[in-house]
Amino acid sequence: MRQVFHELIINTEGQGLYNFTSQTLDWLDKEKVNNGILNINILHTSASLTIQENADPDVLEDLKIFFNKLVPMNEKLYKHKTEGVDDMPAHIKSVLTNNQLTLSVKDGKIILGTWQGLYLFEHRLEHQSRIISHHFFGK
Amino acid sequence: MRQVFHELIINTEGQGLYNFTSQTLDWLDKEKVNNGILNINILHTSASLTIQENADPDVLEDLKIFFNKLVPMNEKLYKHKTEGVDDMPAHIKSVLTNNQLTLSVKDGKIILGTWQGLYLFEHRLEHQSRIISHHFFGK
């Protein structure tokens, strides 16, 4: 059994979903893994991870719009607003989605459906540098 | 250490929660596993997985109703509507819930509370055939 660790950095430029599937696959290829668990965690509480459709970009736009309606950027609604109007909504959206993805790897490939991609969901308005921890455990 | 993989197929007939706990337990029994991690992923982006109460069917009905109110099936609200009125709402509900469950197995049993069951949450209106990937890693 082997365990390998990796930090993927994604620079974001505003709210939305950023597809990082190919970076993750490239790393797995480089590590020449076979079967195991791939545990992915985002090390922030104002951005999150999700698996979503990788075909129509309208899906990503609709997701962004839906979450902005559900969790309004209105400072009157929140006590915590240290970092601005998008601060507390970003934390709430993070709780409503996911901090992590745990994936299965078989014969060197992540088990994913045809239309599934791995996404970082950025909830802050300004540029951010996000760390996504990767941990493969298997053989 | 062993790793075993399995695909469970669930045929759904409309929105709602489908309990697949017994199918998962049957597979673990057949594989004669002892201790390890059971990683379960749904290979679709318009249905999801959740752990919920296995006793009162009203809980499942209330969940379906709540999510339909929260994410209305109204085409005017979304750009992505290729597959109909339930298309984009299904993607959103999938992001609001989970694509995966990572469970612990001890002495051949999944560690679950008395009232917990494993559910597929179908968000599409028409018949679907859903693949739920199972991966046991342990001994």
Add this chain to the structure above:
Amino acid sequence: MRQVFHELIINTEGQGLYNFTSQTLDWLDKEKVNNGILNINILHTSASLTIQENADPDVLEDLKIFFNKLVPMNEKLYKHKTEGVDDMPAHIKSVLTNNQLTLSVKDGKIILGTWQGLYLFEHRLEHQSRIISHHFFGK
């Protein structure tokens, strides 16, 4: 490879987020683990787990308020109300958040961001005793 299991009990006194990071770290220290997967599951369907900011308590208060607005404690809205006005809303909030956290451990430390803490999110109004299963798998 080793597998060790632990049950952490948290007594809650009403709705809100309870930080259990230090209890989890203490257990890992005691077990002298090195690298592996830490799988954490809550054995209930009316409370959940989340990773959130560990600095400003206003974040925790805003989260509680947001979820109470999103999922109103109004019995007219639900069929399932056996255990009172907070019963069905607790199940819904549990589905909207997480039952589990899967974390990576490297050199004896959980891979977490500086501002991340592990929280139990209690959705019931009265005192509850909650079991959080811990399972470390690694070396």
